[in-house]
Amino acid sequence: MAAAEFEVPKFREYPVIPALRPDEMAGSKPYVAAAPIQEALGFPGQLVDDWQAKAITRMGELLDKYRSFRVYMDACVHCGACTDKCHYFIGTADPKNMPVARQELVRKVYRRYFTFAGKYFPKLVGAVDLTRDVLDDWYSYFNQCSECRRCSVFCPYGIDTAEVTMAAREIMDSVGLGVKYTGEILGKLHKIGNNLGLPGPALEDTMLGLEEDIKDETGVDVRLPIDMKGAEVLLITPSADFFSEPHVDSLIGYAKVFHQAGISWTLSSHASEAGNFGLFIGNYEQMRKAAMRIRQAALDLGAKRIVVGECGHAWRVAYSFWNTLTGVGLGGEDPFAKALQQQLDPRHPVPQHICEFTYDLIQRGALNLDKEANDHRVITFHDSCNVARASRMGDMPGGQFVIPRSIIKSVANHFHDMPQDTICESTFCCGGGGGLLTDDLLEIRVKGALPRMEALKQVVDDHGVNFFASICAICKAQFNKVLPFYGFDTSMNGGVHQLVSTAIQLGTKE
Ligand code: SF4
Numbered sequence: 001m002a003a004a005e006f007e008v009p010k011f012r013e014y015p016v017i018p019a020l021r022p023d024e025m026a027g028s029k030p031y032v033a034a035a036p037i038q039e040a041l042g043f044p045g046q047l048v049d050d051w052q053a054k055a056i057t058r059m060g061e062l063l064d065k066y067r068s069f070r071v072y073m074d075a076c077v078h079c080g081a082c083t084d085k086c087h088y089f090i091g092t093a094d095p096k097n098m099p100v101a102r103q104e105l106v107r108k109v110y111r112r113y114f115t116f117a118g119k120y121f122p123k124l125v126g127a128v129d130l131t132r133d134v135l136d137d138w139y140s141y142f143n144q145c146s147e148c149r150r151c152s153v154f155c156p157y158g159i160d161t162a163e164v165t166m167a168a169r170e171i172m173d174s175v176g177l178g179v180k181y182t183g184e185i186l187g188k189l190h191k192i193g194n195n196l197g198l199p200g201p202a203l204e205d206t207m208l209g210l211e212e213d214i215k216d217e218t219g220v221d222v223r224l225p226i227d228m229k230g231a232e233v234l235l236i237t238p239s240a241d242f243f244s245e246p247h248v249d250s251l252i253g254y255a256k257v258f259h260q261a262g263i264s265w266t267l268s269s270h271a272s273e274a275g276n277f278g279l280f281i282g283n284y285e286q287m288r289k290a291a292m293r294i295r296q297a298a299l300d301l302g303a304k305r306i307v308v309g310e311c312g313h314a315w316r317v318a319y320s321f322w323n324t325l326t327g328v329g330l331g332g333e334d335p336f337a338k339a340l341q342q343q344l345d346p347r348h349p350v351p352q353h354i355c356e357f358t359y360d361l362i363q364r365g366a367l368n369l370d371k372e373a374n375d376h377r378v379i380t381f382h383d384s385c386n387v388a389r390a391s392r393m394g395d396m397p398g399g400q401f402v403i404p405r406s407i408i409k410s411v412a413n414h415f416h417d418m419p420q421d422t423i424c425e426s427t428f429c430c431g432g433g434g435g436l437l438t439d440d441l442l443e444i445r446v447k448g449a450l451p452r453m454e455a456l457k458q459v460v461d462d463h464g465v466n467f468f469a470s471i472c473a474i475c476k477a478q479f480n481k482v483l484p485f486y487g488f489d490t491s492m493n494g495g496v497h498q499l500v501s502t503a504i505q506l507g508t509k510e
């Protein structure tokens with residue numbers, strides 16, 4: 001690891017609120033997308049001349065369309081309950097990374113143009129014009145929010161900064177100020193079918209290679225099919241699972257589970273990506289367009305079930321948005337949505353998380369698991385924000401917390417949770433979510449990881465934890481990057497189905 005060009009935060013002895021460092025992160029800005037990237041998504045190629053008027057118009061449209069956005073603009077009483085709840089504030093001490101201050105960047109513009117007091121007595125109510133300086137602050141600080149929703153858990157009014165961030169990014173996109181990283185990835189998804197730009201033949205080769213690896217390891221022929229018509233399950237998984245480490249070990253785990261359960265499954269070359277960066281740029285039309293590939297693939301292949309792999313934000317989009325955006329599940333009224341609703345097997349949830357799928361098999365005794373095979377591992381589990389706070393799993397309250405832990409305990413003997421105020425609903429973001437997983441933003445990613453790393457250190461020190469399990473492709477990629485900054489080895493980073501893969505005994509159950 002090269003020496004950091006910034007100060008890596010020190011572990012704190014006590015979790016005190018940091019002394020403020022105004023404008024500490026004002027210079028943190030991701031690269032702006034070039035014209036071809038933005039235009040391919042239907043946005044202006046560069047900042048338009050009349051950007052101020054256009055941005056205010058777009059803000060008005062969003063206020064009219066999304067009641068929640070208007071409520072969030074009006075409801076904050078500045079109680080301060082959220083101030084120290086954001087990992088980016090804790091890691092940077094920049095006051096604009098306090099959730100309330102982040103919201104205020106938009107709220108003060110809202111007051112100026114959309115409230116009586118702000119129009120006529122701006123100074124009295126803290127209303128400001130949307131100037132270039134304000135826009136620059138938006139670009140910095142709304143790209144220092146991972147849309148993790150931790151602050152909203154502590155807000156007595158449930159104000160969701162993630163939605164404010166999405167609105168701000170949407171407004172910036174609409175005037176030609178989009179982010180290169182997220183825009184480029186969305187472009188690849190639309191053009192090729194996945195975030196990595198991996199074409200169908202390359203994907204097929206990769207899966208054949210994995211089948212050979214599994215055969216070498218186990219002596220068993222486990223298939224990883226692509227575009228298999230008539231397969232019962234269509235697996236939609238993040239493309240990082242196809243070759244990134246440690247992601248691929250979880251993909252092998254899913255394949256072994258399907259094999260052992262005797263359930264036919266397939267990937268789709270048309271929809272070889274669970275990730276949906278439409279969420280990150282805050283644009284529901286892009287989110288819908290990305291999700292439509294999945295609906296199309298399910299229809300083309302005739303799948304009866306759609307199962308989503310280990311990806312936090314993809315699960316959030318699938319669980320919370322697929323039904324209304326695309327008619328996957330109940331919600332859509334167009335003929336294709338209706339056809340899909342008839343095609344899918346109503347005995348199973350739509351969509352279903354791979355952890356729900358595996359948990360169900362374990363509950364029914366359908367898998368033979370050797371827990372001792374994981375005895376070299378002392379495991380903790382990181383709840384990914386989008387699973388923990390923006391979706392659910394299973395048919396029990398808190399299933400998203402219970403199910404992954406239950407799987408881990410079924411496949412391993414040594415498990416310890418991190419401190420209670422850092423897990424489940426109160427989990428800390430990995431620091432790289434929400435479209436921030438780019439090296440242009442390495443400083444904020446490393447600093448924002450501080451609270452997660454502090455909690456990890458506690459279980460490493462107290463229990464000798466050596467395996468840090470998660471169910472999110474972005475978390476895994478982020479941990480690969482930031483663990484060394486805090487003195488941890490990246491070999492501890494892994495997935496829940498990686499643990500399943502180690503424990504599952506192939507060929508010993510019918
Ligand atoms: S990163 Fe999370 S905690 Fe921080 S402001 Fe955004 S949603 Fe809130």
Ligand code: SF4
Pocket residue numbers: 075076077078079080081082083099100154155156157158159
């Ligand atoms: S907790 Fe809610 S009401 Fe209180 S300052 Fe934060 S956003 Fe405003």
